[in-house]
Amino acid sequence: MSQEISTNELKWHSGDWRKVPMKQEPYNGLEITGVPTYDDEHKFVSATITVKDFTKAPKGLASTMEDVTLADEWVNIPVPVTSPPSDDFTVDGAIKLRVGSNEILLRVKLAYGPEKMQRQEIGFIGGFPSVSPA
Amino acid sequence: MALSDIKLNFINRSSDVNNSTVVVFQQNVAESFGEIAIAWKVIENCGRLDNHPFTYPLNFQIAASDSYGNYTPRLDAVDGMAYEMVKDTSGDVLTVASVPATSSAEVEVRNNLTQGAINANIYRSGRLLAAKTNMAPGQKAVFQFHPRIYIGVVNQIVESDVMDSAVIKTINTELNLFGISSADIVMTGGGPGPGSLPFEFHLENINTM
Numbered sequence: 001m002s003q004e005i006s007t008n009e010l011k012w013h014s015g016d017w018r019k020v021p022m023k024q025e026p027y028n029g030l031e032i033t034g035v036p037t038y039d040d041e042h043k044f045v046s047a048t049i050t051v052k053d054f055t056k057a058p059k060g061l062a063s064t065m066e067d068v069t070l071a072d073e074w075v076n077i078p079v080p081v082t083s084p085p086s087d088d089f090t091v092d093g094a095i096k097l098r099v100g101s102n103e104i105l106l107r108v109k110l111a112y113g114p115e116k117m118q119r120q121e122i123g124f125i126g127g128f129p130s131v132s133p134a
Numbered sequence: 135m136a137l138s139d140i141k142l143n144f145i146n147r148s149s150d151v152n153n154s155t156v157v158v159f160q161q162n163v164a165e166s167f168g169e170i171a172i173a174w175k176v177i178e179n180c181g182r183l184d185n186h187p188f189t190y191p192l193n194f195q196i197a198a199s200d201s202y203g204n205y206t207p208r209l210d211a212v213d214g215m216a217y218e219m220v221k222d223t224s225g226d227v228l229t230v231a232s233v234p235a236t237s238s239a240e241v242e243v244r245n246n247l248t249q250g251a252i253n254a255n256i257y258r259s260g261r262l263l264a265a266k267t268n269m270a271p272g273q274k275a276v277f278q279f280h281p282r283i284y285i286g287v288v289n290q291i292v293e294s295d296v297m298d299s300a301v302i303k304t305i306n307t308e309l310n311l312f313g314i315s316s317a318d319i320v321m322t323g324g325g326p327g328p329g330s331l332p333f334e335f336h337l338e339n340i341n342t343m
Contacts, residue, residue: 014308015161015163015280015282015284015308018166098342100313100342100343101342101343102343103313105312105313105342108310109336113306117303117306118306119306119307119308120306120307120308120334120335121308121310122307122308122309122310122335122336122337123282123308123309123310123311123312123314123317123337124310124311124312124313124314124340124342125310125312126312127312127313
């Protein structure tokens with residue numbers, strides 16, 4: 001089965017996102033992007049989800065989950081491996097996909113941010129078309 | 135109820151012993167984050183295992199008041215529309231502007247009076263959601279909301295209260311409502327004494343659109 005990369009990408013920012021980043025921690029909030037893949041019949045197969053945390057990293061620190069499917073299971077957001085190791089990635093949580101009426105919905109439950117100012121994100125942050133219009 | 139309304143049901147499954155008040159609000163994303171917000175929905179006296187249903191409509195109403203203390207009727211508003219306060223033969227009135235909002239995701243209220251400041255208010259479900267005050271002639275208010283609400287426990291607050299940044303910082307749970315038609319918002323945590331846990335919120339019984 002060949003898969004096509006779609007342009008139906010999802011990009012979401014947390015509510016504390018600033019167009020102009022702060023000059024100290026927390027530099028900014030979270031950015032979550034999703035890139036879906038579709039099969040030959042243009043039906044949704046999976047998505048690659050990237051969670052980018054700007055709390056302690058001005059340029060962001062990204063954790064990527066590839067080939068997330070509609071398995072109805074929470075996928076833990078892994079801590080990215082960096083060299084040298086750092087604790088700059090503050091996100092703790094999981095994502096999963098769910099079928100909606102017209103699209104595939106991306107659900108999150110996660111916490112992030114400075115230790116004393118942790119923020120929680122819950123719910124559905126966006127969707128991908130079930131069938132690629134392309 | 136319009137088809138686009140989201141039905142939410144707050145359920146108190148906490149161990150709270152302080153009769154805490156829960157506030158729900160939204161951020162106007164056209165303004166800087168965290169600076170000011172309005173207490174849109176306040177849930178009081180909701181005891182342990184009680185629930186409190188409420189509705190989150192996707193549309194708004196807007197209104198304005200002028201420097202003479204006159205308040206306009208509330209007008210239905212949708213994203214992309216613009217309104218202007220003008221003086222006609224009857225006095226100051228709020229009307230639909232001929233030029234739409236700059237962005238299709240925003241609602242604008244313009245002060246097109248020749249003199250006198252106005253306040254612009256935007257309402258959801260009949261309750262004040264956001265406001266822009268003291269707009270001089272030529273200025274405009276821009277309102278934009280993502281489908282997300284903030285929820286937290288705050289004492290001594292009533293609906294329509296202005297919450298400053300210090301209060302907003304204490305509310306750190308963001309519920310994303312994209313694609314949801316109904317859901318339960320469950321509060322847990324709390325409790326007496328040193329073993330008290332932080333209040334937490336999560337979604338249950340979610341139905342999607």
